[in-house]
Amino acid sequence: MVRWRAGTVAALRRQWTGAVELDVDLPDGTRMRALAYPELVGTPEPGDRVLLNAGALLMGLGTGGYALVVALPDRLPPDPPDAGDTRDAGHLVKARYTPLQPILLGVDEEASPHxxxxxxxxxxxxxxxxxxxxxxxxxxxxxxxxxxxxxxxxxxxxxxxxxxxxxxxxxxxxxxxxxxxxxxxxxxxxxxxxxxxxxxxxxxxxxxxxxxxxxxxxxxxxxxxxxxxxxxxxxxxxxxxxxxxxxxxxxxxxxxxxxxxxxxxxxxxxxxxxxxxxxxxxxxxxxxxxxxxxxxxxxxxxxxxxxxxxxxxxxxxxxxxxxxxxxxxxxxxxxxxxxxxxxxxxxxxxxxxxxxxxxxx
Missing domain, CATH: 3.40.50 (Rossmann fold)
Structure with missing residues (x-):
C-alpha cells in the first residue's frame, strides 16, 4: 500500500510541461528525488514542506525513480477560478475516488465547445x-x-x-x-x-x-x-x-x-x-x-x-x-x-x- 514520507524541498531540478522534479530532504538526513504536478498540488518552492507517496521508489519499481508529491500542506494552491458549484467548467472526474481526483472539462460534455x-x-x-x-x-x-x-x-x-x-x-x-x-x-x-x-x-x-x-x-x-x-x-x-x-x-x-x-x-x-x-x-x-x-x-x-x-x-x-x-x-x-x-x-x-x-x- 502507501508508504508515506514527509520532508522539505531542498531544490528544484528539471521542469517540463506539467511537472517539476524536486530534491526533498527527509528528517533522517537522507535526500529523496520527487516529482510534483503543479496542476494538482501547486508549485513547490525550496523550503516547502511536502507529503510524499514513496512506495514505488522505495521498492525500485518503474516509476521513473520518483516519490510523488501528494500535498504542500502548509501552502495549498488556490481553488480554480470557476465557482465550483456548476458544471460550466466540466464535470469529468478522473482517477476517480482517489484523493487527487481532478475534475475536468470533457471534450464531448455539455459545456464543451465541441x-x-x-x-x-x-x-x-x-x-x-x-x-x-x-x-x-x-x-x-x-x-x-x-x-x-x-x-x-x-x-x-x-x-x-x-x-x-x-x-x-x-x-x-x-x-x-x-x-x-x-x-x-x-x-x-x-x-x-x-x-x-x-x-x-x-x-x-x-x-x-x-x-x-x-x-x-x-x-x-x-x-x-x-x-x-x-x-x-x-x-x-x-x-x-x-x-x-x-x-x-x-x-x-x-x-x-x-x-x-x-x-x-x-x-x-x-x-x-x-x-x-x-x-x-x-x-x-x-x-x-x-x-x-x-x-x-x-x-x-x-x-x-x-x-x-x-x-x-x-x-x-x-x-x-x-x-x-x-x-x-x-x-x-x-x-x-x-x-x-x-x-x-x-x-x-x-x-x-x-x-x-x-x-x-
Whole structure:
C-alpha cells in the first residue's frame, strides 16, 4: 500500500510541461528525488514542506525513480477560478475516488465547445490509427509518419494503462510541437483534450483535432506480471476493436526485439501476440520491417503465421527510417535501451508509422 514520507524541498531540478522534479530532504538526513504536478498540488518552492507517496521508489519499481508529491500542506494552491458549484467548467472526474481526483472539462460534455460536433459524430471516415504496446514507441511511430507524410496532422491518444497524468512523460513534452494534440482517455488526464472513452477520444481526434493519422498507446509505466494476460498492453487489442467499430483503419505496431534479455519479448513479444492474436477481433494491418536480420525475420514470421488468418501482415520498406529515427526530437529509449541497442524495436514502430501514411487519401 502507501508508504508515506514527509520532508522539505531542498531544490528544484528539471521542469517540463506539467511537472517539476524536486530534491526533498527527509528528517533522517537522507535526500529523496520527487516529482510534483503543479496542476494538482501547486508549485513547490525550496523550503516547502511536502507529503510524499514513496512506495514505488522505495521498492525500485518503474516509476521513473520518483516519490510523488501528494500535498504542500502548509501552502495549498488556490481553488480554480470557476465557482465550483456548476458544471460550466466540466464535470469529468478522473482517477476517480482517489484523493487527487481532478475534475475536468470533457471534450464531448455539455459545456464543451465541441459538444455539437461530437454529439453527431459516429465515424472515423477511414482514419489510419497506429496502435502500440509501449509509450516508447510513440516517437518512433511519429518519425515514420513524418518520413512518409511530413505535413500530416497527428493526434496522440494516451490510454490509462500506464501513467495517468500525461504530464509524467518527458517524451510527450518534447513532442508537443509535432502533434496536433494529445487526448487523454479513460482515467488518464492532462492532455489537450479529455475523453471518457477511447471511442470518444478517437472521434475527437478526427472531428475536433482534424487528425490525418492517430496513434494510440498507453503512457509511461507499462504494468506486467510476466504472464500471458497480466500486462496493461492487452488494451492494444481492444483499441483495434474500437478503431474498426468506428470505421477507422487499425495499423498494428509490433513489439519486435532481438535485444530484450527476456525470451518472452524476443522476436515478437508475447504482448503483441496476445493483444493482436487473442484480443483483437477485428482485422488490422500488422507491420513488419522488410530488412530484419535473417534469423530475427524467420522468428518473427513464424510467430505471426497464426495471426495471418485474421490480420494482414504487411512488409514495409525501412529505407530512410534509420535517419528519421536519429533525427527524433526526443531521445529514443525502451527498457533502458536506445536506438543502436534495440534497433529492430524502433524500426518496427517507425515502419508502422510509415505504413499508416500510405492509407491516407
Amino acid at each position: 459538444r455539437d460536433v461530437l454529439a453527431e459524430a459516429d465515424d472515423l471516415g477511414g482514419l489510419p490509427v497506429v496502435t502500440a504496446d509501449l509509450h516508447s514507441a510513440l516517437p518512433a511511430i511519429l518519425a515514420g509518419i513524418r518520413a512518409g507524410a511530413p505535413q500530416a496532422r497527428v493526434a496522440y491518444l494516451l490510454t490509462d494503462g500506464g501513467a495517468l497524468p500525461a504530464w509524467f512523460s518527458r517524451t510527450l513534452a518534447g513532442l508537443r510541437a509535432e502533434l496536433a494534440g494529445t487526448i487523454t482517455v479513460g482515467q488518464a488526464f492532462g492532455g489537450d483534450l479529455e475523453a471518457t472513452t477511447l471511442h470518444g477520444g478517437l472521434l475527437a481526434a478526427r472531428h475536433v483535432l482534424g487528425a490525418d493519422v492517430a496513434v494510440v498507446a498507453q503512457g509511461p509505466g507499462n504494468l506486467g506480471t510476466g504472464t500471458r494476460w497480466g500486462f496493461s498492453g492487452v488494451a492494444v487489442g481492444e483499441a483495434v476493436n474500437a478503431i474498426a467499430t468506428l470505421g477507422g483503419r487499425p495499423v498494428g505496431s509490433l513489439r519486435i526485439s532481438a535485444a530484450d534479455p527476456r525470451p518472452r519479448h524476443r522476436g515478437v513479444s508475447h504482448h503483441s501476440l496476445t493483444a493482436y492474436g487473442r484480443v483483437a477481433l477485428a482485422p488490422a494491418e500488422l507491420v513488419v520491417p522488410d530488412d530484419l536480420e535473417p534469423a530475427l525475420a524467420a522468428e518473427v514470421d513464424a510467430a505471426l503465421a497464426p495471426l495471418a488468418a485474421r490480420h494482414r501482415i504487411v512488409r514495409v520498406s525501412t529505407a530512410g527510417l534509420d535517419a528519421a529515427l536519429r533525427a527524433s526530437a526526443v531521445p529514443l529509449s525502451t527498457m533502458g535501451r536506445g536506438l543502436d541497442a534495440d534497433h529492430a524495436y524502433f524500426v518496427a514502430a517507425a515502419a508502422a508509422g510509415r505504413h499508416a501514411t500510405t492509407l491516407l487519401p
